[in-house]
Amino acid sequence: MLLDALLLQIGYNATLVTLGSAALGLAAGATGTFLFLRKRSLVADAVSHATLPGLALAFMLMVALGGDGRNLAGLMAGSALSAWIGLLSVSWLTRRTRLAEDAAIGAVLSVFFGFGIVLLTVVQTLSAGRQAGLESFLLGSTAGMLFSDAILIAAGGLLVLASALALRRPLLMVAFDPGFAETQGIDIHRMDLAIMTLVMAITVVGLKVVGLILIVALLIIPAATARFWSNRADRVVLLAGLFGGLSGYIGAAISATAPGLPTGPIIVLTGFAVFTASLLLAPGRGVLSAALRHRSHQRQVHLRQGLLALAQDQPVYEALTRRLLRRNGLQRADGVPTSEGHSRAAAALRDETRWQALRSSAHLSELSARDDGLTLILDVLTPDQIAELDRRIATAPGTA
Amino acid sequence: MGDEFVILSLAPLLIGICAAVACALPGNFLLLRRQALIGDAISHVVLPGIVVAFLVTGRIAAWPMMLGAACAALVAVLLIETIRRLGRVDAGTAMGVIFTSMFAAGVLLLEQSDTSSVHLDVEHALYGNLESLIWLDATGWSSLLDPRALAGLPPELPRMALTLLAVSVAIRIFWRPLKLATFDEGFARTLGIPVQVLSLGLVVTAAIAAVAAFDAVGSIIVIAMFICPPAAARMMTNRLSAQICWSVAFATLSAILGYVLAGYGPLWLGGTDAVSAAGMIATVSGLILAGVAVIGPHRTA
Amino acid sequence: MTLALPRTAPDQSPLAIRGLTVSYGEQPVVFSIDMTVQDGAMTAIIGPNGAGKSTLLKAALNIVKPLSGRITVYGQPLAQQAHRIAYVPQRASVDWDFPTEVLDVVLMGLYRDLGLLGRVRAHHIRQARDCLARVGMEDFADRQIGQLSGGQQQRVFLARALAQKADLYLLDEPFAGVDAATESAIIDVLKSLRAEGKTVVAVHHDLSTVRAYFDNVFLINRRKMGEGPIAAAFTPETVQATYGGRLADGQISQLTMGA
Ligand SMILES: Nc1ncnc2c1ncn2[C@@H]1O[C@H](COP(=O)(O)OP(=O)(O)O)[C@@H](O)[C@H]1O
Ligand SMILES: [Mg+2]
Numbered sequence: 001m002l003l004d005a006l007l008l009q010i011g012y013n014a015t016l017v018t019l020g021s022a023a024l025g026l027a028a029g030a031t032g033t034f035l036f037l038r039k040r041s042l043v044a045d046a047v048s049h050a051t052l053p054g055l056a057l058a059f060m061l062m063v064a065l066g067g068d069g070r071n072l073a074g075l076m077a078g079s080a081l082s083a084w085i086g087l088l089s090v091s092w093l094t095r096r097t098r099l100a101e102d103a104a105i106g107a108v109l110s111v112f113f114g115f116g117i118v119l120l121t122v123v124q125t126l127s128a129g130r131q132a133g134l135e136s137f138l139l140g141s142t143a144g145m146l147f148s149d150a151i152l153i154a155a156g157g158l159l160v161l162a163s164a165l166a167l168r169r170p171l172l173m174v175a176f177d178p179g180f181a182e183t184q185g186i187d188i189h190r191m192d193l194a195i196m197t198l199v200m201a202i203t204v205v206g207l208k209v210v211g212l213i214l215i216v217a218l219l220i221i222p223a224a225t226a227r228f229w230s231n232r233a234d235r236v237v238l239l240a241g242l243f244g245g246l247s248g249y250i251g252a253a254i255s256a257t258a259p260g261l262p263t264g265p266i267i268v269l270t271g272f273a274v275f276t277a278s279l280l281l282a283p284g285r286g287v288l289s290a291a292l293r294h295r296s297h298q299r300q301v302h303l304r305q306g307l308l309a310l311a312q313d314q315p316v317y318e319a320l321t322r323r324l325l326r327r328n329g330l331q332r333a334d335g336v337p338t339s340e341g342h343s344r345a346a347a348a349l350r351d352e353t354r355w356q357a358l359r360s361s362a363h364l365s366e367l368s369a370r371d372d373g374l375t376l377i378l379d380v381l382t383p384d385q386i387a388e389l390d391r392r393i394a395t396a397p398g399t400a
Numbered sequence: 401m402g403d404e405f406v407i408l409s410l411a412p413l414l415i416g417i418c419a420a421v422a423c424a425l426p427g428n429f430l431l432l433r434r435q436a437l438i439g440d441a442i443s444h445v446v447l448p449g450i451v452v453a454f455l456v457t458g459r460i461a462a463w464p465m466m467l468g469a470a471c472a473a474l475v476a477v478l479l480i481e482t483i484r485r486l487g488r489v490d491a492g493t494a495m496g497v498i499f500t501s502m503f504a505a506g507v508l509l510l511e512q513s514d515t516s517s518v519h520l521d522v523e524h525a526l527y528g529n530l531e532s533l534i535w536l537d538a539t540g541w542s543s544l545l546d547p548r549a550l551a552g553l554p555p556e557l558p559r560m561a562l563t564l565l566a567v568s569v570a571i572r573i574f575w576r577p578l579k580l581a582t583f584d585e586g587f588a589r590t591l592g593i594p595v596q597v598l599s600l601g602l603v604v605t606a607a608i609a610a611v612a613a614f615d616a617v618g619s620i621i622v623i624a625m626f627i628c629p630p631a632a633a634r635m636m637t638n639r640l641s642a643q644i645c646w647s648v649a650f651a652t653l654s655a656i657l658g659y660v661l662a663g664y665g666p667l668w669l670g671g672t673d674a675v676s677a678a679g680m681i682a683t684v685s686g687l688i689l690a691g692v693a694v695i696g697p698h699r700t701a
Numbered sequence: 702m703t704l705a706l707p708r709t710a711p712d713q714s715p716l717a718i719r720g721l722t723v724s725y726g727e728q729p730v731v732f733s734i735d736m737t738v739q740d741g742a743m744t745a746i747i748g749p750n751g752a753g754k755s756t757l758l759k760a761a762l763n764i765v766k767p768l769s770g771r772i773t774v775y776g777q778p779l780a781q782q783a784h785r786i787a788y789v790p791q792r793a794s795v796d797w798d799f800p801t802e803v804l805d806v807v808l809m810g811l812y813r814d815l816g817l818l819g820r821v822r823a824h825h826i827r828q829a830r831d832c833l834a835r836v837g838m839e840d841f842a843d844r845q846i847g848q849l850s851g852g853q854q855q856r857v858f859l860a861r862a863l864a865q866k867a868d869l870y871l872l873d874e875p876f877a878g879v880d881a882a883t884e885s886a887i888i889d890v891l892k893s894l895r896a897e898g899k900t901v902v903a904v905h906h907d908l909s910t911v912r913a914y915f916d917n918v919f920l921i922n923r924r925k926m927g928e929g930p931i932a933a934a935f936t937p938e939t940v941q942a943t944y945g946g947r948l949a950d951g952q953i954s955q956l957t958m959g960a
Contacts, residue, residue, distance in 0.1 A: 036493055039490045039492065039493070040492065041490070041492045041493040041496045042437055042440075042492040042493075042495065042496055044496075045437075045440065045496065093693060096693070096699075096700070097635060097693050097696075097699045097700060098634065098635065098698070098699065098700050098701040098798060099631050099634070099635070099693075100434055100436075102434055102435070102436045102437050102492070103431055103436040103627055103631045105436075105437060106436045106437050106439065106440055106623060106626070106627035107624075107627050107628050107631055107686065107689055109440065109623065110440075110620060110623035110624035110626075110627060110628065110682050110685075110686070111624060111628065111682055111683060111685065111686025111689070112686075113620055113623075113679075113682070114620045114621070114624055114678065114679040114680070114681070114682020114683050114685075114686070115679060115682070115683045115686070116679070117526065117527050117620060117676045117678065117679030117682075118662070118675045118676050118679035118680050118683060120676070120679075121673075121674075121675040121676040121679065122666075122671075122675055125671070125672070125673040138526070139507060213444070213500075213503060214500055214503065214504055216496055216500055217496070217497070217500035217501065217504070220493055220496040220497060220500075221496075221497050221500070221501075223493075224487075224489055224493050224497055227489070228487070260511045260512050261508070261511070261512075262507060262508065262511055264504070264507075265503075265504035265505070265507045265508045265511075266504075266508065268500055268501060268504035269501060269504050269505060269508065271501075272497065272501035272504075275497060279483060279486065279487045285487070285488065287486045287487065290486075293727055294727075297724060297727045297768075298768050298769070301722045301724070301729060301732075301768050301769055302768075302769050304733075305720050305722065305733050305769060308733065309720075317719055317720060317771050318720070318769055318770075318771070320769070321769065356942075359926075359941075359942040359945055360938065360941065360942050365941075365942075365945045366945065368922075368945040369945065371923065371924070372728060372729045372730075372732060372923060373722065373729045373732030373733060373923070373924065374729060374732075432796065432799060432800075573817060573818065574817070576812065576815065576816075576817060576818075577812075577817070579801075580809050580812060582796070582799065583795060583796055583799045583801055583806075583809070584793060584794060584795045584796070584809070585794055586764065586790055586793070586794035587788075587793070587794075587795075587809070587861075589764060590762055590764070590783070590786070590787075590788050591783075591812050591813065592783050592784070593812075634800065637800065638800045638801075638802070638845045639800050639801070639802070640799075640800045640801060642800075643800050701798055701847060
């Protein structure tokens with residue numbers, strides 16, 4: 001069943017939803033990356049909650065003009081307008097008052113949403129009897145998605161994606177180093193506004209599928225996931241698009257396999273599963289590999305300090321150091337160094353003495369910046385240079 | 401202000417005020433700690449909390465659900481902190497990842513479990529139903545002295561009042577270290593103040609306020625009251641104690657004005673039905689904030 | 702100069718560090734440091750930028766977690782003696798926009814006396830005002846903390862440290878970015894602390910004033926490069942080794958010889 005769904009074999013509507021979600025996920029993932037890299041992820045939350053009053057007002061307006069009220073394009077226009085006002089409010093509060101951006105985001109989010117709920121109750125009483133169905137925009141609903149809706153969503157998503165990719169250079173520069181970007185003649189405020197406009201567009205496009213509460217997940221989670229896999233901004237954008245598209249595709253397919261699996265939440269949870277796996281397992285920034293690296297580094301430090309203590313006949317204070325020395329066959333249980341321990345301790349001390357000598361050497365002292373306690377001088381200097389250091393040490397005893 | 405007011409409006413009004421103030425109090429510290437959006441996160445994760453509590457106990461009861469929601473808030477905060485540290489993800493992103501995922505899980509659980517027989521749905525979670533908390537046993541102002549009628553008060557009222565009391569006492573007791581750790585965390589640490597425990601305690605307090613308020617009035621008010629009254633209060637004064645007082649005043653004002661406008665506003669405009677009181681309270685708090693942002697004496701640094 | 706002080710044994714030292722290594726990521730920024738602070742003296746921690754001076758202090762206070770090493774304060778573990786230490790960071794981790802006034806900030810130094818619910822009494826206020834007066838900031842008691850200049854803020858945090866009535870004062874670059882008047886106000890306070898028998902350890906970046914201000918030096922550049930009384934440890938050779946060719950020879954001998 002799931003395989004059928006993934007292969008788009010379970011019906012017209014499911015196929016429509018799956019492809020639409022994939023396009024949306026792709027566009028949202030890539031666009032959200034700029035927001036993420038700018039460390040302003042939650043502005044998206046304010047934007048998405050701020051769509052609600054516009055949604056309700058657009059509905060009322062369309063009904064008042066004798067229309068159906070549920071025209072998706074009309075609702076999108078209304079929600080875009082109020083999201084835009086919400087965005088301007090966040091920006092105004094942050095720039096003109098002492099409030100930090102997070103407070104501005106929270107204020108706009110809750111107030112616009114509250115006002116939207118007020119309007120929703122008005123809509124409910126106005127359309128007494130007729131189902132307005134605006135509630136479905138809270139959590140999204142893909143049941144009965146029309147072909148034209150799917151086209152609108154996919155086309156809108158791809159349009160946003162194209163704009164984001166076109167603007168990627170200045171956007172990334174602003175995200176990486178606003179100060180430098182400014183010296184290059186980039187208007188940071190304009191670029192921020194551009195990011196936000198794209199985010200707003202994605203939000204509006206995605207409302208129907210995932211709803212306004214969860215759309216922010218599509219913008220943030222893929223970017224945060226992608227960041228674990230690459231340190232290069234342009235790759236992060238690509239990967240985020242990939243992860244977003246995959247989450248949309250797989251999530252929608254899963255959701256199509258059984259009732260009671262709402263599309264929006266399943267897409268989000270799919271994305272979260274990928275995020276968690278990356279958090280734990282990604283090489284480099286992943287938790288597991290970082291923990292392993294930290295442990296091996298800690299052991300290296302303890303071993304080195306232990307050897308130096310052995311070489312200088314100093315007591316070894318720490319239990320971990322003693323354990324490591326013993327386990328590596330460098331020290332016996334009674335604390336006496338083994339013969340291998342003796343020779344490695346002597347080597348460590350020799351290395352240490354050479355580093356000391358290097359600092360007072362006229363032309364090599366620049367290299368002392370590479371002395372971090374663990375780097376061997378053999379890896380830094382040529383044999384000739386080491387021989388020269390050894391001559392210095394021999395002629396000036398007492399430096400050690 | 402007649403008997404009808406006592407029956408229909410007194411209890412919701414008091415509940416609204418208690419909820420607003422209980423959220424605004426910890427909100428002041430969350431605001432100053434740049435954690436304003438924790439309130440947002442908490443109010444989203446309340447949903448999975450109550451759904452799980454419902455699935456475990458099999459019924460709709462206030463205390464287990466509040467417990468479930470408080471646990472969910474705690475889990476959310478711990479998860480946010482964990483991925484922030486371990487994954488080196490910024491705080492906003494960490495929050496966004498966790499609360500959306502937990503909210504999605506809550507919606508999924510709700511859809512998967514058979515809750516058709518009980519009143520448990522997402523919309524209720526969002527707007528609450530303040531208007532329905534009427535005092536049926538009352539006959540008029542004299543009922544305030546009548547033990548029998550008092551026993552018939554909506555249970556949300558004593559619960560909310562108790563929560564407000566607990567939150568106020570907690571903040572009073574930990575006022576000094578809270579203030580210190582909020583102002584200068586590094587210094588607080590060198591004084592031996594358990595900064596992380598304190599920070600977690602603040603979030604748990606906020607969560608308790610949020611959960612109790614959520615039960616009575618839905619989550620919109622919760623987010624709005626965590627942020628809008630404290631933010632407006634910050635722009636009124638440069639002293640923390642004064643800020644707290646202002647925030648309480650603004651929260652109370654929002655609750656009263658919002659409730660009244662929601663109930664009577666449409667009638668004044670010629671409509672027939674009231675609009676969402678929760679939504680209106682949030683809206684009023686936003687208007688207050690907007691007003692203060694324009695004329696507040698300390699609106700800029 | 703109080704050069705004649707007897708050397709303090711490690712188990713009585715206000716701060717004794719053994720084998721301390723701290724890494725950020727997989728890069729040790731402080732490697733295998735031993736340090737024995739002398740009781741009742743003023744010690745300067747000296748080293749180039751990025752040498753790990755701040756990190757050393759933070760690790761000594763357990764603000765950053767070391768990879769290895771032992772730290773004792775007056776011969777006992779830090780946790781038991783933490784109340785005897787006052788620390789003034791390089792740039793306070795403070796929310797400058799916080800709604801609080803200068804006097805309030807100094808009162809925070811009395812937290813251990815006041816506890817959770819203790820009332821702030823007149824003598825507490827008096828103490829706080831005295832501390833402000835010692836750093837010459839008594840006229841600013843009612844200002845919001847964010848409205849002060851950098852040097853004034855630095856003095857307020859020194860006043861807060863004074864209010865703690867500690868025995869060991871750890872200061873991270875107390876003279877960085879302050880004007881000459883503030884610098885001399887701060888050094889006077891530090892010298893008066895020494896006169897009271899307190900111990901002062903300060904990260905210091907101005908080689909030309911080391912002799913005038915301090916009794917002892919601790920030279921660091923990721924590793925310990927020297928430690929001891931100025932006369933013995935603050936020599937052209939040790940400074941040259943610490944700064945690793947970043948200073949011209951003439952400059953060094955001029956600075957360290959003293960005029
Ligand atoms: N939180 C941190 N994360 C990573 N590296 C750090 C951190 N703090 C300091 N460093 C690095 O550690 C080294 C020592 O820093 P620090 O102790 O501040 O030096 P100093 O105070 O002597 O100038 C520097 O190279 C600095 O870049
Ligand atoms: Mg420093």
